[in-house]
Amino acid sequence: MRTTVGIIGAGPAGLLLARLLHRAGIESVVLESRDRAYVERRQRAGILEQGTVDVLRAAGAGERMDREGLRHDGIELRFDRRRHRVDFPGLTGGRSVTVYAQTEVCKDLIALQLEEGGPLLFEAEALAVEGAEGDRPRIPFRYQGREDVLECEYAVGCDGFWGVARKAFPDGGSRVFERSYPYAWLGILADVAPSHDELVYARHERGFALLSMRSPAVSRLYLQVPAGTDAGQWGDEEIWDELERRLETDDDWRLERGPITQKSVTPMRSFVHEPMRHGRLFLAGDAAHIVPPTGAKGLNLAAGDVVTLARALVHERETGSPELLDTYSATCLRRVWQAERFSYDMTTLLHRAPDATPFDARLQLARLERIASSRAAETDLAEAYTGFPLA
Numbered sequence: 001m002r003t004t005v006g007i008i009g010a011g012p013a014g015l016l017l018a019r020l021l022h023r024a025g026i027e028s029v030v031l032e033s034r035d036r037a038y039v040e041r042r043q044r045a046g047i048l049e050q051g052t053v054d055v056l057r058a059a060g061a062g063e064r065m066d067r068e069g070l071r072h073d074g075i076e077l078r079f080d081r082r083r084h085r086v087d088f089p090g091l092t093g094g095r096s097v098t099v100y101a102q103t104e105v106c107k108d109l110i111a112l113q114l115e116e117g118g119p120l121l122f123e124a125e126a127l128a129v130e131g132a133e134g135d136r137p138r139i140p141f142r143y144q145g146r147e148d149v150l151e152c153e154y155a156v157g158c159d160g161f162w163g164v165a166r167k168a169f170p171d172g173g174s175r176v177f178e179r180s181y182p183y184a185w186l187g188i189l190a191d192v193a194p195s196h197d198e199l200v201y202a203r204h205e206r207g208f209a210l211l212s213m214r215s216p217a218v219s220r221l222y223l224q225v226p227a228g229t230d231a232g233q234w235g236d237e238e239i240w241d242e243l244e245r246r247l248e249t250d251d252d253w254r255l256e257r258g259p260i261t262q263k264s265v266t267p268m269r270s271f272v273h274e275p276m277r278h279g280r281l282f283l284a285g286d287a288a289h290i291v292p293p294t295g296a297k298g299l300n301l302a303a304g305d306v307v308t309l310a311r312a313l314v315h316e317r318e319t320g321s322p323e324l325l326d327t328y329s330a331t332c333l334r335r336v337w338q339a340e341r342f343s344y345d346m347t348t349l350l351h352r353a354p355d356a357t358p359f360d361a362r363l364q365l366a367r368l369e370r371i372a373s374s375r376a377a378e379t380d381l382a383e384a385y386t387g388f389p390l391a
Helices: 012-023 036-041 050-058 063-068 088-092 102-116 236-247 298-319 328-350 358-373 375-386
Strands: 002-008 028-032 070-072 074-079 082-087 097-099 120-122 124-126 138-143 146-157 175-190 199-202 209-215 218-226 260-274 281-283
Touching: 002 012, 012 028, 012 050, 012 102, 012 298, 028 124, 028 138, 028 146, 036 102, 050 063, 050 097, 050 298, 063 102, 074 358, 082 088, 082 358, 082 375, 088 375, 097 209, 102 120, 199 236, 199 328, 209 236, 218 236, 236 260, 260 328, 298 328, 328 358, 328 375, 358 375
Parallel strands: 002 028, 002 146, 028 120, 074 199, 146 281
Antiparallel strands: 070 097, 074 082, 124 138, 138 146, 175 218, 175 260, 199 209, 209 218
């Protein structure tokens, strides 16, 4: 099998890249090791930056997002039982975010790819990336009980942290930067209308809490818990009681409870692989970088990567110049590190470390007070949350 761009992974990065390339008239083949049902139901991020929303619309993948997604013009910070709203459009010149789950983004892009785009092979396990230093990389893969090879001009690893693409980088030619956090998120889905119309980020002495949503009828909520926690250790009422404690305020706001339909624990880590290119092999999304979920950056960083790569491939085809491909890694990493910085800042601002001292607690409160009282500090948060430029 031959194509121009071989894409490993049908998550949002791989699917969006395939869509952008199709719109530009560049052939691609997508290999995904899981079946379609798994890809369309795995729960991940749910916040789309303004730039990601704009890209999906421009790619013809925004119809259902615009109909069913929830535009949010701000977030609420809670600390010391107080509430402070951050007004995104007023601080950023009109930018906002949209609540639309990654599962729904993938469903939309899969439907478009199967209807209009190049081959999208589910249950096709990429085994390696070979020959990235040459003119035609090869991706051996297993599909329908037999082994085959995808030959391409460019290979793109959108296959996540555990995928094969990053393993093709030579030893000694890369650097890895990472940090693990001593806490995790216990997340729930609940069949109850959200108790607030925007996301609520709460700093509490007992730990962080987040009130989010998936739809007007489904709430998504999170609690900070110790790393390694088993979600089954928490009973439903125990979860609601703890959320109520951490989200409480001095006014008459109340947390609405409902049936919990799903529980999971998300570890917290930061990871960056440099560079994001080796020869004709490019990394995008979680294959190259991971952020803690506090800043809502994971899916949006993946979108930024593939927009940058698609532009570079189009530029090379139209001009014959590899300039943008040669600067792909550096261009992406500037944005990646700003997102890593913001996600780290939000995480350390709102979570209680196991070894936190009273001094640490007062510093957190001072940082939150600064955001609540300084337009400059508040603007910095709003600009980062709604998204860094995609190029």
